[in-house]
Amino acid sequence: MTRPAILVVVPTTRGPLVLRALRPRPGLPAPAAFADGDYRPLPWSADYARLCGAGGPLARWMGRPPEPHELRLSGSFDAGRSWEVPVCLAHGLVESGHPLAATPAEADLILWATGAVDLDLSVLPGDYALLDKIARCTSLIAEAPGAALAVLLPEGPQRAEAEAALRDLGRDVRLLPSDSVPAALAGLAAPQRPQQAAASPPPRWRRLALPAGAVAAAGLAGVLALGATRPGPEGDPRRDAPAVPDETPAGTEARIAQRVHVAELRAPAGSSCRRVAFGADPPERRPVRAEAGDRLAASRLTPDLCGLAIGAEPGLRVQVGAELRDAALPAIRLADGTLGYFLREGARQNLVYTVQAVPEAGGPASAGRLVHALTR
Amino acid sequence: MSDAARLLAEIHAARALVRDGLRDAEASARPDHARLWAHATRAPHGPVDLATVRAIRSDPTTGRRYRTMLGAVALAHAPLAAAASDGAIVRRRVGAYALEILEAADGAPPLLVLRGEAGQMPRVIEAWLDDETARLDLGAATEGAVVLALDPAVPDAALLGRMLRDPACAVFLL
Numbered sequence: 001m002t003r004p005a006i007l008v009v010v011p012t013t014r015g016p017l018v019l020r021a022l023r024p025r026p027g028l029p030a031p032a033a034f035a036d037g038d039y040r041p042l043p044w045s046a047d048y049a050r051l052c053g054a055g056g057p058l059a060r061w062m063g064r065p066p067e068p069h070e071l072r073l074s075g076s077f078d079a080g081r082s083w084e085v086p087v088c089l090a091h092g093l094v095e096s097g098h099p100l101a102a103t104p105a106e107a108d109l110i111l112w113a114t115g116a117v118d119l120d121l122s123v124l125p126g127d128y129a130l131l132d133k134i135a136r137c138t139s140l141i142a143e144a145p146g147a148a149l150a151v152l153l154p155e156g157p158q159r160a161e162a163e164a165a166l167r168d169l170g171r172d173v174r175l176l177p178s179d180s181v182p183a184a185l186a187g188l189a190a191p192q193r194p195q196q197a198a199a200s201p202p203p204r205w206r207r208l209a210l211p212a213g214a215v216a217a218a219g220l221a222g223v224l225a226l227g228a229t230r231p232g233p234e235g236d237p238r239r240d241a242p243a244v245p246d247e248t249p250a251g252t253e254a255r256i257a258q259r260v261h262v263a264e265l266r267a268p269a270g271s272s273c274r275r276v277a278f279g280a281d282p283p284e285r286r287p288v289r290a291e292a293g294d295r296l297a298a299s300r301l302t303p304d305l306c307g308l309a310i311g312a313e314p315g316l317r318v319q320v321g322a323e324l325r326d327a328a329l330p331a332i333r334l335a336d337g338t339l340g341y342f343l344r345e346g347a348r349q350n351l352v353y354t355v356q357a358v359p360e361a362g363g364p365a366s367a368g369r370l371v372h373a374l375t376r
Numbered sequence: 377m378s379d380a381a382r383l384l385a386e387i388h389a390a391r392a393l394v395r396d397g398l399r400d401a402e403a404s405a406r407p408d409h410a411r412l413w414a415h416a417t418r419a420p421h422g423p424v425d426l427a428t429v430r431a432i433r434s435d436p437t438t439g440r441r442y443r444t445m446l447g448a449v450a451l452a453h454a455p456l457a458a459a460a461s462d463g464a465i466v467r468r469r470v471g472a473y474a475l476e477i478l479e480a481a482d483g484a485p486p487l488l489v490l491r492g493e494a495g496q497m498p499r500v501i502e503a504w505l506d507d508e509t510a511r512l513d514l515g516a517a518t519e520g521a522v523v524l525a526l527d528p529a530v531p532d533a534a535l536l537g538r539m540l541r542d543p544a545c546a547v548f549l550l
Contacts, residue, residue, distance in 0.1 A: 027478045029489060029521035039525045039533035040515045049518050070484065070525075 004108030005101035007147070008090045009140065010073060010083050011114050011133035016140045018074040019086065020102045022094050028068035035076040042076050044083070051084060057121045058091055061182065066091060081116035082128050085152060088121060088181045089113055104144035112137065113152035113176070113184070121181040125155035130162035141169065152176045152184050259357045260318060260370055262288040264299055265307045265340065273306035277329075277342050285309060288372065296372040301348055305374070311338030316357040324353035350375050406438050407431050416445050417550075420500055420513040421532075433507045443504065446548045451498045453548040468540075470547050473498070477526065477537065485527040486537055490514065490549075497522060498549035503536055505545040510536040 008019040020036060030049040033042045042048075052058050052066050059065040071087065089111060090100060101107040114133060115123045130153060141149065149171050153159050155178060166173045177183040265283035267276045275281045283306055288296045299305060307328060312318045318339060325331070327349075328341035354369040407415075407428045415428045431438040447453045452471025466477040478487040490501070502511040510532050514522045526537030539545045 021484065023480065023482070023484050025478060025480065025484075025487060027476070027489070028487065028523065029491065030519040030523075032487075032518070032523045034525045034527075037527075037529060039527055039530045040513065041518070041523055041525075046516070046518045053519075070480075070487065 003098050005099045005106050006093055006109045006111050007101040007104060007107035007144065008086050008093075009110060009112045009137065010086045011112065011137055012077045012080070012082075013129050013132050013136070014077065016133075016137045017077070018103070018140070019071070019090050019100060020074055021070070021072040022090050022100060023070050023072075024067045025070045026067065028070065031066075031068045031071065033071040033073065035073050038076070042073070043078075047081075048087065051087070051117075052091070057117055057119050058088060060119060061121050062095070066095070069094075082114040084117045085115040085123055085154070085181060085184075086111070086113040088117055089152070089184060092181065092185045104140060104147070107144045107147045109148045109150060110141060110144060111150050111152075111188075112141075115152065115154035115178075117181060123152070123154045123178055123180060123184075127156050127158070128154055130154075130156065130158040131165055134162055134165045138169065141171065148172065148174070150174045150176055150188060152178055154178050259313050259316060260355055261309075261311045261338065262296055262355065262370070262372060263309045263338075264288060264305055265309055265342070267304040267306050273304065273342075276306045283307075290370070294370055296370055298373040298375050301350065301374045301376045305343070307340055307342035308372075309334055309336075309338040309340050310355055311336070312357040315360055317360055318355055319358055320355050321353040323351050324355075327351055405431070406435060412438075412442050412445055416442065416449060418511075420511045439507075443546065443548075446502065446550075450548040450550050451496060453546070455546045456544060466541070468543075468547075470549055473549055475540065475547065477540065485525050485529075488524040488526050488537065488540070490522040490524075491520060492517070500550040501536070502548040502550065503539045503545050504548075505539040505542055508535070508539060510539060512536055 010017040010019060025032075031045075031052040033045040033048045034040075035042055048071060050056055052069065054065045056065070069091070071090075077083070093100065093111075104110070114128050114130070116126070118124055149166075149169075151166060151173055153162050153166075153175065163175065166175075174187075176187040264286040265276065266286060267273050268281055268284050271281040276283045288299060288308075291297050299308075308324070310318050310320060320331070320339070320341070324341055327347035328343050331339040331341050334340045350373070352371060352373045354371055356369040407425070411425060411428050412432075415425060415432070418424060432442045433439065452473050454468070454470040466479065468475050472493045474491045476489045476491070478489060480486060490498070492498075497514070497517045499514055500511060501514055502509065512524065512532055514524065516522075524533060524536075526533050528534045540547065
C-alpha cells in the first residue's frame with residue numbers, strides 16, 4: 001500500500017517554512033534541527049531537543065524518548081514556539097511510518113499547523129497571528145493544487161477570521177481538532193467529516209493511517225479513510241500513545257536456564273582456591289540448578305568456592321552483570337569454552353548478579369536475565 | 377688563473393648574491409607575528425588578509441609558524457589521526473574531544489558530532505590538509521556535544537567533512 005506523502009508546513013510571520021525531512025539518526029547525542037543551506041543547528045535546536053528529550057512532551061506521550069532525529073526545515077526563524085505543534089505532528093506521522101513530502105509538488109496532503117504545546121501535548125491557546133500566516137501561505141498552497149489541505153488552528157483571538165480566510169482559499173479544507181496533538185492526529189486518521197472527527201477522535205494512535213492513492217480526487221475523507229497500519233502490542237503508557245515493542249514474553253525464563261550454564265568452581269578437598277587459581281589443582285564443577293522464575297539457586301560463599309564458570313549455547317555469548325565482574329578477576333576462557341570468573345580475595349561478600357545470553361552477532365538479548373546470588 | 381676560470385668564479389659569485397637577495401626579500405615579505413595572530417584568531421567567515429593567506433600556503437616556514445601558533449591557542453589539536461588507518465576515518469580523538477562522522481542513507485547529509493570530556497567546549501574548528509584549510513563556527517553545545525551538518529550544499533562544510541576523513545588532516549579546536 002502506498003501512503004500519501006504529507007507536506008508539513010511551519011507557518012511564520014515571514015512566510016511558510018516546509019519540513020524537508022525528519023529522520024532518525026542513530027548515534028546522534030541529542031535531536032538537532034537544521035535549515036537548508038546552513039551547517040549549524042538552528043538557534044532553537046536545543047528547545048527541540050528538550051521537546052523530544054526524556055521528560056519532554058513527546059517522551060511522556062510515547063512512554064519513551066524518541067530516537068534522536070535530524071529535523072530539516074527549508075529555513076529558520078528568530079523567535080516563538082509555534083513550531084512545536086507542526087513538529088510534534090510530524091513526529092507522530094513519522095512514528096507511524098507515514099512518508100513526508102519535501103516539496104509541494106510531491107505532496108498528496110498539506111498539513112498546516114501552528115501553536116505551542118504543554119507537557120501533555122495540549123495546544124496552548126494564544127495569539128498566533130493566524131491571519132498573517134495564512135495570507136503568507138497562499139502561494140505555497142497554490143503550488144500543490146491537487147493536494148488535500150488539513151489545518152490545525154489553535155484557539156485564540158483570530159481563529160474565527162482564520163476559518164473564514166481558509167474558506168476563501170477555495171479549497172476543501174479539513175479543520176483538525178485543536179485541543180491536543182494526539183487529537184489532531186486522530187482527526188487526521190478519522191474517515192468522518194471534520195466536525196465528526198473533532199467530536200469523537202479514535203482512541204488509539206496506531207489506528208492513524210493515511211491511505212494510498214485517490215488523494216486529490218476523493219478529497220480528505222477519502223485521503224484519510226483506510227484502517228490500521230502499525231502493528232504493535234497493547235500496554236501503552238498513555239491511552240493514545242504510540243505502541244512500543246513487546247517486552248520479553250512471560251514463560252521464557254524456563255528456556256533461559258538451558259541457554260546459559262552456570263557452574264560453581266570449588267577447590268577439591270585438600271586444596272585451596274589459591275592453588276586452583278594458579279592451575280596447581282583442577283577445580284571441581286558443580287552445576288547451579290535453576291529455580292522457579294528467572295532465579296538460579298543461591299551459592300554458598302564458603303572458602304572453597306573459588307569462582308564460577310558461565311557458558312552459553314553455541315551462537316550465543318553471555319553478558320555478566322557488573323556486580324560479578326567487579327568482584328572477580330578478569331574472566332578467562334576455560335578449556336571447555338566457558339568463561340571462568342575467579343573471585344578476588346577482598347571481594348568475597350554477599351552479592352547478586354545477573355547473566356543473560358545474547359547472539360554472537362550482537363543485537364538484543366535472546367531471552368531475559370537470570371539472577372544468581374552468592375551468600376555467606 | 378685563466379680567463380675561463382675567472383669567468384666561472386664570477387658567475388658563481390653573482391648567483392650567490394642573487395640567491396641571498398631573494399632570501400632577504402622572502403624574509404621581509406613574510407607576515408609578522410601580529411598578522412599571523414590576527415589570522416589565527418579571526419572569526420569564521422570573517423574578512424582575511426589575502427597576503428597572509430598566500431604566505432601561509434606558499435611559504436613552508438610561515439605555514440609552520442602559523443600552525444604552531446594555532447596549536448598554542450587551541451583547546452586541543454591533533455596533527456594526524458591518532459590511529460593508523462588505510463581508508464577514510466569516521467572517528468578520531470583530538471585531545472579531550474572526540475570527533476565522529478555519522479554517515480546517513482537516503483540522501484541525508486553526514487553529521488559531525490564533537491563530544492567533550494572537558495568542561496569547556498571549543499567554538500571553532502579549523503582543519504588543514506596539505507594546503508587546503510577550512511574553518512567553521514561550532515556553535516553552542518547541546519547535552520555535551522556539538523553537531524554540524526556536513527551538507528554537500530554548503531561548500532565549507534563539505535570540504536571539512538572530506539578533510540576530516542583523511543587521517544593526514546590536522547585538526548585544531550579553538
